[in-house]
Amino acid sequence: MSPIYVLGVGPGGAAYLPPRAKELAAACDLLLGGRRNLALFAGLGVEKREIGRDLEGLLDFVAAVYRQKKVGILVSGDPGLFSLLGPLKRRFPPEELEVVPAVSALQYLFARICLPWHDALILSLHGRPRETFAAELAAAVRQHAKVALFTDGTNTPASICRLLLEQGIGERLVHIGENLSYPEEKLYRGSLEECCGLSVGPLNVMVIVDEKREA
Numbered sequence: 001m002s003p004i005y006v007l008g009v010g011p012g013g014a015a016y017l018p019p020r021a022k023e024l025a026a027a028c029d030l031l032l033g034g035r036r037n038l039a040l041f042a043g044l045g046v047e048k049r050e051i052g053r054d055l056e057g058l059l060d061f062v063a064a065v066y067r068q069k070k071v072g073i074l075v076s077g078d079p080g081l082f083s084l085l086g087p088l089k090r091r092f093p094p095e096e097l098e099v100v101p102a103v104s105a106l107q108y109l110f111a112r113i114c115l116p117w118h119d120a121l122i123l124s125l126h127g128r129p130r131e132t133f134a135a136e137l138a139a140a141v142r143q144h145a146k147v148a149l150f151t152d153g154t155n156t157p158a159s160i161c162r163l164l165l166e167q168g169i170g171e172r173l174v175h176i177g178e179n180l181s182y183p184e185e186k187l188y189r190g191s192l193e194e195c196c197g198l199s200v201g202p203l204n205v206m207v208i209v210d211e212k213r214e215a
């Protein structure tokens with residue numbers, strides 16, 4: 001029986017798609033993924049199925065088919081960073097999973113802004129109601145010289161900068177990466193006040209730096 005392939009595809013640009021993910025995807029009978037990730041394999045004549053937000057439904061479906069079909073699950077960035085590896089491991093034993101690592105959107109942003117990230121605190125605000133993270137985020141930004149965030153269309157960089165100002169956070173440098181690795185990629189940088197006014201597309205990540213403490 002083939003393992004379930006958990007294939008990191010990187011931030012989305014074809015140049016960052018790992019060769020190993022390409023090779024294993026081509027050997028699959030069925031590829032599961034979000035629309036953006038499936039688009040990377042548009043030219044591949046393998047059955048594809050788009051997945052949405054129903055995580056339990058996805059896990060049930062994989063459990064039902066993986067003994068008959070070679071299944072590849074495409075995930076954005078790296079599978080182990082705020083992604084599907086955790087939920088998959090709660091359902092399937094590790095020997096039934098083969099994981100292909102890839103460049104995370106945050107790792108990519110750190111490279112573009114030329115900042116090391118071994119000392120960054122990484123949080124995900126993706127899909128989280130504001131009241132579940134407001135205090136945690138403010139405390140994290142106070143404690144850490146570098147905080148890196150996965151955002152979404154609701155928890156936008158502008159709303160996060162406003163929240164931090166409301167929480168009394170002082171001077172910080174904010175870096176934002178939009179549509180990273182795609183031809184439409186954009187980078188922004190500015191103070192919390194300046195970034196409050198930005199309108200950024202829903203696919204973005206941000207890094208908040210306390211330049212006084214950053215080595």
Ligand SMILES: C[S@@+](CC[C@H](N)C(=O)[O-])C[C@H]1O[C@@H](n2cnc3c(N)ncnc32)[C@H](O)[C@@H]1O
Nearest residue numbers: 011077078083104105150151179180203204205
């Ligand atoms: C559920 S998280 C998954 C993170 C992923 N495992 C990783 O390592 O990058 C999805 C978030 O990643 C970010 N993201 C993914 N691709 C991106 C891109 N090309 N440009 C900017 N942000 C991106 C967005 O913040 C999005 O909300």
